[in-house]
Amino acid sequence: MSESDREARRLAWVYLSRVVEGPCAALSALIESVGVVEAARAVRECALPEVLRGPTELRRGIDRAEKDVAHIERLGGRVVTPDDAEWPAWRMLGLGQLDPAQDADAAVPLVLWVRGRRSLLEATERSIAVVGARCSTGYGNHATGEIAGELAARGWTVVSGAAFGIDGMAHRAALGVGGVTIAVLACGPDRPYPVQHDHLLAEIAEAGLVVTEYPPGTSVRKHYFLARNRLIAALADGVVVVEAGIRSGARNTVKWCRRLGRPAMAVPGPITSAASVGCHRMIREGEAFIVTRADDILDEAGPLRLSLPGAVPANPEDNLSGDEALVFAALPGAGARLPRALAADTGLPMAVLRATLSGLEIAGLVGCDGSGWYRTVSPSTSTAAIVADHDRHR
Amino acid sequence: MSESDREARRLAWVYLSRVVEGPCAALSALIESVGVVEAARAVRECALPEVLRGPTELRRGIDRAEKDVAHIERLGGRVVTPDDAEWPAWRMLGLGQLDPAQDADAAVPLVLWVRGRRSLLEATERSIAVVGARCSTGYGNHATGEIAGELAARGWTVVSGAAFGIDGMAHRAALGVGGVTIAVLACGPDRPYPVQHDHLLAEIAEAGLVVTEYPPGTSVRKHYFLARNRLIAALADGVVVVEAGIRSGARNTVKWCRRLGRPAMAVPGPITSAASVGCHRMIREGEAFIVTRADDILDEAGPLRLSLPGAVPANPEDNLSGDEALVFAALPGAGARLPRALAADTGLPMAVLRATLSGLEIAGLVGCDGSGWYRTVSPSTSTAAIVADHDRHR
Incomplete structure (x- = not known):
């Protein structure tokens, strides 16, 4: 992504953050479907599905994203968007998977x-x-x-x-x-x-x-x-x-x-x-x-503890049991899988699956990126390699 | 039972109570198998299985049952044996059904x-x-x-x-x-x-x-x-x-x-x-x-509550659900059944069965005597009859 694209996305996130003031599941859905820049344009032009007209009506005319960014920086702060490396993506995953029909607040924040x-x-x-x-x-x-x-x-x-x-x-x-x-x-x-x-x-x-x-x-x-x-x-x-x-x-x-x-x-x-x-x-x-x-x-x-009394095991995943073992086994040897596919495969409810993935991630056995969850270790990887792998993915 | 038989049994219970001082599952088993008078005789004469020799050795020579009864009566008290009407038989049932191999104290008291x-x-x-x-x-x-x-x-x-x-x-x-x-x-x-x-x-x-x-x-x-x-x-x-x-x-x-x-x-x-x-x-x-x-x-x-908002139902057992309904249904229309048979029939663990029977008994729907548990109501009994029945069995 070019620097100007990155900046455009950043300003789009910030603009939308002020328009809706807080979580808005309908807007998050729009962003997911057309991208954040396109979503911001649609909001500005009111080219919106009915469900989004009300929540954006009041402030869609206010575009002070650059001023807002400058303001928070003057305070010694910053705005963190889902594009940023420090965005706690896996913590937010769960929010995005709640049912917004049950609770309109059940949405990932646009920015922090x-x-x-x-x-x-x-x-x-x-x-x-x-x-x-x-x-x-x-x-x-x-x-x-x-x-x-x-x-x-x-x-x-x-x-x-x-x-x-x-x-x-x-x-x-x-x-x-x-x-x-x-x-x-x-x-x-x-x-x-x-x-x-x-x-x-x-x-x-x-x-x-x-x-x-x-x-x-x-x-x-x-x-x-x-x-x-x-x-x-x-x-x-x-x-x-x-x-x-x-x-x-x-x-x-x-x-x-x-x-x-x-x-x-x-x-x-x-x-x-x-x-x-x-x-x-x-x-x-x-x-x-x-x-x-x-x-x-x-x-x-607490995180899944790889209890290592004395010797470091060659295969940390051998220490896994129950849901952790199940989920780890369902991850492909190469490439990544999405949570819904993992839930379908393991038969675990999404909430349990997420908690299990979190535990495995903290233990350094799995990671997550835009394409889903992947193994950071393979059965034959030595512990030194795991640590390196783990660090590389942080 | 004649008055002298009754008195003989009473003195046998009291004698044995002093011999073992506290619960003794092996002695309870002997009493159940040969009766309390015969068990007292066997203890006195040391005509006992090996397992009972130790626990009775120290005090089997002490026979002061009559004195003990007189003593407690001087204190304004009394001795209550399993033969007495005030013996809380159904409360003791559970103790008798615990496994004495797990705990030697798991026995019904001989007297109180x-x-x-x-x-x-x-x-x-x-x-x-x-x-x-x-x-x-x-x-x-x-x-x-x-x-x-x-x-x-x-x-x-x-x-x-x-x-x-x-x-x-x-x-x-x-x-x-x-x-x-x-x-x-x-x-x-x-x-x-x-x-x-x-x-x-x-x-x-x-x-x-x-x-x-x-x-x-x-x-x-x-x-x-x-x-x-x-x-x-x-x-x-x-x-x-x-x-x-x-x-x-x-x-x-x-x-x-x-x-x-x-x-x-x-x-x-x-x-x-x-x-x-x-x-x-x-x-x-x-x-x-x-x-x-x-x-x-x-x-x-608390007891099973027959919640009766407004009208009194003709068939209180219609209000039963879950285990209560299951156990009530397993009781015969006439006569009684033993807990073990009920457990086998309902598939409930003994502990659950006992708790359920207790609830039903407190609600006045079942009763218990030497032959087992019986219904105190039949599906067509009116509430007035239940109350009368209930009182009669108290």
Whole structure:
């Protein structure tokens, strides 16, 4: 792709991001079918199917993509599009495969507005979302500090929503141990929300990342929090809820997490505390696993571990069992296959398939590009070759 | 049976109870095969299979059955044998069907030494065990008070072990609301244990029941607590653990509960509290359901509810579904069938079958006597007749 083509695509993504403000499954479908540049042209000219006229009507006349890019760069940030190397493509796969008829928000973000120096791809390689009540208790804050601090100290990125209470505590605990944390906002990257967390967000942007799909200048809206929650779930290997009232937004994040086939977890608390009622209910109703410490969380959400006591095995795939073995076997020796074909072959539900592919990818056994998933090792490859292969594909 | 036969059987049960002190599966098998009077004679004369010589050797020469009966009666108590009307036969069924090869304690008690005015059968008709850590916290005591108090206030008997901490709190909460509570001891009925609960045990004997399978004068032994735990589980519709350390005896009670096919439940607490670690682990490992209030507990352990919104149905069994419908259908229109035959017919595991029969019995649809389980209603019986039938069989 030429540099000018690349730039045209980039501006098209950014333009569309401002037009729809948030996820839009119909627009994502159009982009997939005609390409992003053509989709942007169609939106501008209102040469659109009926379903896309409403969502684009209000702002399709606003074309300030170049200014938006300049604006985020002045803030020390950048816009990350699906064309960029740091786009966390495999994390987004699941979102694109949800049924948009069930939920209009079930779409891949068009772009991500990012503040912070780290690569988004690397920062989300091993990450856990820790979320919960705004009105947290001393107990909840303490529990969050213990859990998020331990996860961060062990090299896991802590993803949260920068809200008061549990969210803020989770970010602070990660920062406190020198770990990586990602704040996902429901407003533009230039809008500290809540405003009292202005300083905290600046710290997160310094040591980790502040991420949002809303363009600069966008204020929070109630609906945006729900769409934001799906992004928290998408960017993590699992979601842990520490304290949630009976009508907590955390339950919405858990719903997304489960739809994406990733483990949802909840921390128990005193039965006498209203702030733990939502957690207990989610555990009781089978919506979340009970977890009480970082070890429990990594047991549920951690990567497939190639446990290598002593010797390094010549064929790491020999250590695979169950779904991992099944999926690995269904991948071709050369070339790639699409998830739907793999699901059909293995008989696994898509959610399970995705989770399994993620595990295999983290273990360095498979990779993913535009043509689908492929093996990064062959049965006869030595471990040294795997590592090299693995690095090459990052 | 003549009065003298009845008395001979009674003294035989009591004699054997002192000889073996606690459960003895081999002796139960002998009694089942030759009858209790003949078994007592065989023990006295040491005309025994090898397996029974050891367990009876020490005390087979001690025959003070009449004195023991007089002793418990002086204490205002009584001995209840399997021949007595108040023997909770169907609760004991499960114990008799466990595999004694797995656990020598897996046997029905020979007799129960009882203090208190209530009928043991009636007091255990609707009962929940609430047990937990001796070293309870203020939180655990409070939670126990709430839960046991609510259960007792709603007419459920609270069964526990009279120990320090959670057990004592459970009894006190039931007494506090004027409810019924049963203390199951690991020593003779005349031995207050722990001695500091002397007064509490007297109150329990006054308002509820103090029950043990150990004859008067028996001191606690470590092993007796484990056998006692099985009796707590057997006498209740389910076991609730409030606070348990990592090596709590409550886990042993939960094990018995699960073997008996009844629901085991645990109350969560702060993850920062060592006293809740055992509860969280049991929930996490699927050994216990999480419960936070009496409603949760009755959802798990409560009787089959014939929900009758508005009109009373002519055929209550029409409301049955799943296992209940299956088991009810497998019962003959006239006469009775044994559990093993029902299990073979329905294909249900014994534990599930027992739980299902219990539910049907509490709902007044089936009954049980020496010949097995029978229907108390026929498809054409009116509800009035069911109630009459039900009362007659109580």
